[in-house]
Amino acid sequence: MKSHPGFGLFTPLDSIQRIIGTHHGTKPGPNLIFFAGIHGNEPSGIYALHQVLDDLKQMQPSFKGNIYAIAGNMQALILGKRYISKDLNRIWFPNFIIPKEEREKVPEYREKIDILRLLIEILDNGRPTYIFDLHTTSSHSMPFISVSDTLKNRKIIKSIPTHLVLGLEELLDGPMFSFLSELGLPAILFEAGQHDAISSYENHVAFIWTMLSTLKCVSKKNISNHHTFTETLKKNSPGGAKTFEIKFRYLIQNKEVFSMKEGYVNFQRIEKGELLASNQDGPILSKRSGFIFMPLYQEQGCDGFFIIKEIKPFWFNFSSRTRKWKLDKTIKLLPGIQKINDRENTYLIDKTKARYKAISLLHLLGYRKVEYYENKLKMSRRPYDNKSPKTSDLLENFRNYLAMLTN
Numbered sequence: 001m002k003s004h005p006g007f008g009l010f011t012p013l014d015s016i017q018r019i020i021g022t023h024h025g026t027k028p029g030p031n032l033i034f035f036a037g038i039h040g041n042e043p044s045g046i047y048a049l050h051q052v053l054d055d056l057k058q059m060q061p062s063f064k065g066n067i068y069a070i071a072g073n074m075q076a077l078i079l080g081k082r083y084i085s086k087d088l089n090r091i092w093f094p095n096f097i098i099p100k101e102e103r104e105k106v107p108e109y110r111e112k113i114d115i116l117r118l119l120i121e122i123l124d125n126g127r128p129t130y131i132f133d134l135h136t137t138s139s140h141s142m143p144f145i146s147v148s149d150t151l152k153n154r155k156i157i158k159s160i161p162t163h164l165v166l167g168l169e170e171l172l173d174g175p176m177f178s179f180l181s182e183l184g185l186p187a188i189l190f191e192a193g194q195h196d197a198i199s200s201y202e203n204h205v206a207f208i209w210t211m212l213s214t215l216k217c218v219s220k221k222n223i224s225n226h227h228t229f230t231e232t233l234k235k236n237s238p239g240g241a242k243t244f245e246i247k248f249r250y251l252i253q254n255k256e257v258f259s260m261k262e263g264y265v266n267f268q269r270i271e272k273g274e275l276l277a278s279n280q281d282g283p284i285l286s287k288r289s290g291f292i293f294m295p296l297y298q299e300q301g302c303d304g305f306f307i308i309k310e311i312k313p314f315w316f317n318f319s320s321r322t323r324k325w326k327l328d329k330t331i332k333l334l335p336g337i338q339k340i341n342d343r344e345n346t347y348l349i350d351k352t353k354a355r356y357k358a359i360s361l362l363h364l365l366g367y368r369k370v371e372y373y374e375n376k377l378k379m380s381r382r383p384y385d386n387k388s389p390k391t392s393d394l395l396e397n398f399r400n401y402l403a404m405l406t407n
C-alpha cells in the first residue's frame with residue numbers, strides 16, 4: 001500500500017472512485033453535493049465524508065433529499081500532490097479552453113469534464129442543489145468559509161461559527177465554487193485547517209453535519225451529538241467568528257524563487273513593513289497592516305500570501321438589508337464611479353478618483369470585479385443574488401459550457 005504524504009494520520013488512499021458515496025432519503029429534499037480532494041494533497045474531506053455516510057447508514061435517521069460525495073482530482077489524490085499539470089481549482093473561468101491536441105497532456109481537463117457531466121446528471125432530478133467544496137491549507141489555520149457574496153450563500157453559512165473570508169474568488173483565477181455560484185448554484189468553500197491536522201478532519205465532519213441540519217435534510221434532534229459539532233467548530237475558532245475581506249494578493253511570478261518566512265499562522269496580525277517572505281531579489285515586506293491569510297508553505301501553488309482586513313458586523317449586516325432595498329441605485333453619485341448606460345447594474349470605477357472604501361462598499365452591495373476596461377475597473381452585480389435560476393436554465397448553461405469545452 002502506498003503511503004500518503006499528505007495525510008499521515010489516516011489509512012493511505014491507494015484507490016479512489018469519483019463518487020465517494022451517496023445517501024438518498026426516503027422523502028424529497030435538496031441535493032447536497034460535497035466535493036473533496038479538488039486538491040490532491042487535501043484528502044481530509046474524503047475521510048470525513050466516508051465517516052458521515054457510514055454514520056448515516058448505521059443511524060438511518062429520517063432523511064430528506066440526497067447527498068452526493070464526489071472526489072476531485074483523482075490522479076493527484078493517489079500521488080498526494082496538489083495537482084498534476086494544472087490546479088483543478090483554477091481552471092473554471094468561462095474562457096479556459098484547451099486546444100484538442102493538448103487536452104491529453106492536462107489530466108485536470110479530463111477531471112473537470114467528468115465532474116461537469118456528473119453535475120448535469122445530478123441536477124437533472126430538478127431538486128434545489130447546494131455545493132460544498134472541502135479543502136485544507138498548507139499553513140496552520142483556524143477553519144474558515146469563503147463564498148461568492150450572494151444573499152443566498154449568506155443565509156446558508158449563518159449556522160457555521162467560523163471566520164468568513166470574502167473576495168477570494170475575485171482574486172483567484174477560476175476557482176470552482178465561484179464558477180458554480182455564477183451559474184446560480186449556492187456554493188460554499190470550507191477550509192478546515194492544516195492538511196495533516198486531526199482537527200481538520202473533525203472540522204470537516206462537523207461542517208458536513210451542520211449543513212445537513214441547516215438545509216433540513218435531517219433534524220437536529222435526530223443527530224445524537226449535534227451540539228458537539230457546533231462546539232467543535234467554535235472551539236477551533238477561538239476569538240469568535242469574524243468576517244474579512246481580501247485586500248492584497250502576492251502572486252508568485254514564473255521562475256520566482258519564493259520562500260515564506262517560517263512560522264506564520266493563518267489570520268495572524270501583521271504590520272506594515274513586516275518581513276513576510278523572500279525571493280531571489282531579497283526580502284518581501286508587507287505593504288500594509290492587517291492579517292496574513294493563506295501563507296504558502298508547500299511547493300505547488302502560485303499565491304504566496306494574502307492580506308485581509310476585518311469587516312465590522314454592522315456593515316456586513318447592513319449590506320444584507322440595503323441589497324433588498326435597492327439602495328445601490330445611488331452608487332453612481334459617488335465620485336469616480338460611472339454607470340454603463342446600456343448595462344443593468346454595471347459600473348466603471350476610476351480608481352484614481354474613487355475612494356478606496358467605495359470599492360469595499362460595492363462589494364458589500366453584491367458587486368464583483370468583472371474585468372479592467374480602458375484602465376477602469378468594471379464591476380457588476382452578481383447574478384442570482386437571492387433567487388435561483390430555473391433548473392432548465394441551469395442545465396442549459398451547464399450543457400452549453402460542456403459543449404464549448406469538448407467541441
Ligand SMILES: [Zn+2]
Nearest residue numbers: 039042135136
Ligand atoms: Zn485546496
